[in-house]
Amino acid sequence: MEKSKANINYDDVVIHVDKVSKSFGDLHVLRDVDLKLYNRENLVVLGRSGTGKSVLIKLISGLLNPDRGDITVLGEVVNRLTDKELRALRQRIGFSFQNSALYDSMTVRENLEFPLVRNKRNLSRAEIDREVEEVLEGVGLSRAINQMPSELSGGQRKRIGIARTLILRPDIMLYDEPTAGLDPITCLDINSLINEVQERYNTSSIIITHDLACAKMIGDRMVMLLDGKFERQGSFAEIFDTDDERVRPFYDYNFIV
Amino acid sequence: MKRKIENLLLEFARIHRFMMRFLREVVSPPYEFKEIIRQCYEIGWKSFPLISLTGFIVGFVFTKQSRPSLEEFGATSWLPKLISIAIVRALAPLVTALIGSGKVGSQIGAELSSMNVTEQIDAMEVSGTNPTKFLVSTRILATTTMIPVLCFYVAGIGLLGGYLSIAGKDDLSFLAFFTQVFEAIAAKDIFAMVLRAVVFGFTIGFTSSYIGYYSSKGTEGVGKAANAAVVASMFLVFIEELLIVQILSLVG
Numbered sequence: 001m002e003k004s005k006a007n008i009n010y011d012d013v014v015i016h017v018d019k020v021s022k023s024f025g026d027l028h029v030l031r032d033v034d035l036k037l038y039n040r041e042n043l044v045v046l047g048r049s050g051t052g053k054s055v056l057i058k059l060i061s062g063l064l065n066p067d068r069g070d071i072t073v074l075g076e077v078v079n080r081l082t083d084k085e086l087r088a089l090r091q092r093i094g095f096s097f098q099n100s101a102l103y104d105s106m107t108v109r110e111n112l113e114f115p116l117v118r119n120k121r122n123l124s125r126a127e128i129d130r131e132v133e134e135v136l137e138g139v140g141l142s143r144a145i146n147q148m149p150s151e152l153s154g155g156q157r158k159r160i161g162i163a164r165t166l167i168l169r170p171d172i173m174l175y176d177e178p179t180a181g182l183d184p185i186t187c188l189d190i191n192s193l194i195n196e197v198q199e200r201y202n203t204s205s206i207i208i209t210h211d212l213a214c215a216k217m218i219g220d221r222m223v224m225l226l227d228g229k230f231e232r233q234g235s236f237a238e239i240f241d242t243d244d245e246r247v248r249p250f251y252d253y254n255f256i257v
Numbered sequence: 258m259k260r261k262i263e264n265l266l267l268e269f270a271r272i273h274r275f276m277m278r279f280l281r282e283v284v285s286p287p288y289e290f291k292e293i294i295r296q297c298y299e300i301g302w303k304s305f306p307l308i309s310l311t312g313f314i315v316g317f318v319f320t321k322q323s324r325p326s327l328e329e330f331g332a333t334s335w336l337p338k339l340i341s342i343a344i345v346r347a348l349a350p351l352v353t354a355l356i357g358s359g360k361v362g363s364q365i366g367a368e369l370s371s372m373n374v375t376e377q378i379d380a381m382e383v384s385g386t387n388p389t390k391f392l393v394s395t396r397i398l399a400t401t402t403m404i405p406v407l408c409f410y411v412a413g414i415g416l417l418g419g420y421l422s423i424a425g426k427d428d429l430s431f432l433a434f435f436t437q438v439f440e441a442i443a444a445k446d447i448f449a450m451v452l453r454a455v456v457f458g459f460t461i462g463f464t465s466s467y468i469g470y471y472s473s474k475g476t477e478g479v480g481k482a483a484n485a486a487v488v489a490s491m492f493l494v495f496i497e498e499l500l501i502v503q504i505l506s507l508v509g
């Protein structure tokens with residue numbers, strides 16, 4: 001089920017994290033981290049809970065600022081942009097949150113419309129409706145259009161969350177634990193959805209996950225965050241070809257226990 | 258100790274930044290008219306039943322309680338004057354602000370902090386919408402305009418309560434009552450009422466938005482934020498009342 005890497009353009013770096021450090025008080029989460037994401041690549045980020053995976057993609061989307069180092073996304077240095085420039089850049093970055101982050105005072109339709117209505121103010125009602133229906137069909141949840149987020153299951157919420165980020169046709173997708181807490185069949189659905197998204201919209205993605213089956217299915221390359229640094233990277237086989245006690249348990253837990 | 262002072266200063270700096278961001282967003286287009294109207298409806302209209310009941314009872318009870326002391330001097334005919342001054346100068350703004358802190362403050366505190374906890378605010382931010390503008394400015398504007406509106410209404414309904422209390426004992430026509438009311442209150446009393454209401458409204462909106470927006474993560478943060486929003490708003494309203502009374506008595 002491993003996918004082909006034929007479409008990746010290794011000359012085009014869409015995200016470059018350059019010697020970035022981030023700490024909260026005395027807690028040093030990231031230390032001089034380097035990372036590159038290439039055009040049309042799916043990069044999987046592995047790492048234990050609390051190692052700073054979510055912090056990493058929040059830095060990339062400009063929700064947090066690095067203490068040191070620069071983050072370049074689509075040619076722009078995120079941590080040096082003005083609010084306005086950052087807002088423009090963010091329309092090209094889709095962020096699927098760990099807990100979906102659907103607006104719970106709005107229906108599914110209003111959730112999906114929100115980024116569109118807010119960013120493209122000249123769209124007609126019919127155009128908006130068409131876009132909403134299209135992305136909703138893309139994630140296979142057309143019938144949920146008038147429901148409230150509280151009425152949906154975790155997997156459905158994840159898919160609506162992904163649909164909401166797709167509606168602006170981003171060039172980059174950041175997925176924070178897209179399959180966490182879901183049953184295996186739903187996980188497979190979400191994984192195929194992520195691959196489909198990449199094929200249909202030509203996105204480059206960073207996927208954070210603990211789920212190695214997911215990593216194997218969608219990842220072109222994997223990196224593992226260990227003690228604030230990316231010490232291991234490579235293909236699935238390369239990452240786990242080690243006796244490192246910080247790495248083995250990931251594999252053992254998923255495939256041996 | 259040193260740590261505590263440091264934290265306090267950091268908190269003040271954050272409040273200052275929040276205020277500056279609000280001021281910047283409020284004056285810069287695009288203006289969120291639709292969302293402001295929606296918040297006015299949520300904050301103002303939905304408080305009407307509660308505020309009607311409280312305003313009426315305060316007017317009614319206050320009048321009833323004031324009667325015995327005026328009776329001692331045979332001065333019950335002064336009742337309309339007394340209650341109109343008391344209601345317009347002190348009771349209406351205070352009652353509105355306290356009910357507002359309880360109802361609106363807790364609502365805003367809980368709403369924003371649950372949006373913060375579940376990363377909805379971050380989600381808004383990354384989808385290219387400025388959350389300070391969309392969530393915070395609109396709520397502060399709504400409380401700043403709706404608390405004065407509610408305050409006028411409370412004054413009216415409080416006076417009505419007062420009238421019914423008087424009419425239960427004395428033979429006083431509705432028209433005669435309100436003629437006396439309008440003789441008793443001057444333009445500057447109305448001005449002072451509006452001033453208080455605007456200050457209180459802004460305080461409630463700003464305080465509870467700030468507390469909700471920066472609430473600690475985790476679900477217990479939501480309850481804490483709602484609670485803290487009410488306590489802090491009420492506390493500030495009383496402090497401001499004290500200051501406003503002093504300032505107004507200086508100005509005359």
Ligand SMILES: Nc1ncnc2c1ncn2[C@@H]1O[C@H](COP(=O)(O)OP(=O)(O)OP(=O)(O)O)[C@@H](O)[C@H]1O
Nearest residue numbers: 024027029047048049050051052053054055056098
């Ligand atoms: N805004 C913040 N303020 C203070 N500390 C933070 C903040 N965000 C994250 N942290 C801390 O940084 C560390 C890394 O957090 P992060 O959310 O990135 O972990 P993670 O790798 O995503 O874990 P998980 O797999 O559980 O989601 C944690 O110890 C967390 O407490």
Ligand SMILES: [Mg+2]
Nearest residue numbers: 053054098176
């Ligand atoms: Mg995380």
